[in-house]
Amino acid sequence: MTFRTFIAAGLLSAVSVLAAGAAAAQETYKVGISAGLTGYAATVDRAWRDGVELAAEALNARGGVMGRKIQVIVEDNRSEPQEAVTVYRKMLSSDGAQVFVSGCVSAGNFAAAGLLVRAKVPMMLCSILPQQPDQLKWAFSTLPPAGFEVEKRLEYLRDKTQIKKVGILHDPTPYANLQKSVAEKVAAKYGIEIVAIEQYKQDDADLSVQISKMRAAGAGAVLKIGLGGTTLTAAKNIKQLGADMLLMTSLEDLAVFGPVAEVLGDKFFFVASPSQVYDALPEGPLKAEITKFLGPWKAKYGDRDPNWASRGWDGLMLTAAALEKGKSFEGSAVRDAYEGITGFQGTTGVYNFSPEVHQGITINPFVLATIVNGKIKVVQ
Template sequence: MSTTTRLASLAALTLALMAGPAVAADTIKIGVNEPLTGAFAASGTYVVNGAKIAADEINAKGGVLGKKIELVIEDNKSNPTEAAAVAEKLITSDKTPVLMGAWGSSLTLAVMPKLEEYEVPMLVETSSSGKITTSGNPFVFRISPPSALEAASFAPMVKKIGLKKVDFLVINNDWGRGAAGDFAKMLKAEGVEVGLTETMDQAAQDMSAQLSKLKSSDADTIMMTTSVDQLTLLFKQMAALGIKKRVITTGGSQNPDQIIAQAGAAAEGTMHLTTFLPWAPEKTPDPAATKYFLAEWKARGHQFAGATESFRGYDGIRSIAAAIEKAGSAEPAAITKAFWDVKMTGLNGPIAFAKSGPEGKESGQSKPTVYLIKIADGAVSEVAL
């Protein structure tokens, strides 16, 4: 290499190194910690795709504080240990001042110590375990309903739909066990008898042993909490075993269209608690925003079924952007403080954070709208709460 060529290469390298920080300074990073592989991959991918729509929409309008937002997306592999490692990477290596994640309750709970260690806030878009906002972590702000709130919203329907005795079949983690506990407490208060609680591992494919026990029970209803893919297997196995009991799913089983597509006739008659009504945009809290989101989702080639999960990523990034705007700064401490002043309308209702947890270390909890829908004749119909 000639001296001239060498000098030119060094000059180019120097310019590139100088440009790097300048480019980075023109964006505000948001860390996205979601399951893109593993048991919850489908749901995590939907959330990420919804987040991308929000980021593009915000950037098209000029960004936040005069800068574009940049999503730094990492795969937690549906694994709590990996979720914690991803959070640390996003905070220490990628220098993201705020995170969104981590879909499942066990994943989010694993991340939370990292938030306290580095004093970086996280917007929780999906997880429903009560412990997330009651354990005393002031860096957590959740827009999804904890299972206790979901249960309270469902309480007025208990007598209307005639529940007498309920069994539970739930995923064996913080999400599933928490839902079973919170719904059981509510049902007992409403005079409903609570029977069996059966659990299953998140990777389980054959639930015939648990279903056989539930078939022999005298309960009229089975409440289920798990991911969409596992629900599909459960409905097919119930049909094979001839189980005809009422089924109500809880805690984020927000993809009835995917269930219809995958489970077919086996899903007929099942009921699902959801926090978004894409089937009836005019009934949502912000019809114009819902129609925009659904149109953009379709324009990007995504299947309609995914909208019932992806809206959380969309609302999550919009909530974070609102906090950064109010903070007037992309510093973690300022964003954490500003979350308490966020007041906006999400696709599933008002987003505003009330204090939850021990005094002085409260987490923020928003209160979304909860709906009960039913699959009938291969389509979704609303059962008003």
């Protein structure tokens, strides 16, 4: 072999290695998750992440999507909007994320939405959607409309109690404020008067001042809107005050609700998703879809609450459906394909997206439940 031939062979070999490396890089589809793995959203966002990763495992076990394996990249935004911007930027620039299936920190997703618009990368979220039209165009959500949680509680008060006055106790997050606004608009339709609205911080160790104001105003129930340990704080304060009031909380991890039920007993109610009341569901497409998720979920996580994880599972399965529908991994094509998904049976309900509707759940899937002797019981 001449020196020139040797050099040419070496160059050819190097090019082949680079080409093989490039091909290998193209064999994965990179899904980014900005999640509050620490901070107030940790309980729900850790579950969301686990659900997305479980869906990726299921998809990869059957060969991936259109020949590519799913690679999930996760960054902790610490439940803080500014930190969310940082981690979104990192996943876009350093990790090459091609789509985001991100968690429930609405403010963080809002803060980073402009980055994704400029990068032309769509996102399927656990949270509510940004309101600016250019950002909304690239954002989709598995979250049912905020009004569904509010209305389920008001329906119960109208149909099953004599309570006519309620107080609203909410945290400062965008989703909580949206629920509060809905309650203010629709309460009268259910014959309910809102006599007090009080806000709290996620790290507040005492809510007795706010609850006392509601009690003094004649509230027979507290509609608590927000996540985390403050639900137990509110329950303890109601009991310590000797207040004859129901505590009705929004969607949350069941691990939070067990101790609350021990404090308040039959005066505690919560909004529940279908996966949380699986045993009470009739046979049908919804239960069948939840079964597909619950098998691997229980095998890996046992009796851990499936709710937020099941929606994370939906988020990635919707993304896989969009990839297959659009027959492309390119951001704009995936965005367009999301808008064309209709009649998609998920674990929370049926998703129907369109150019006008980016919040896919359009029929209320929730029930109202309580816990009796450690068992979940559907009441509405």
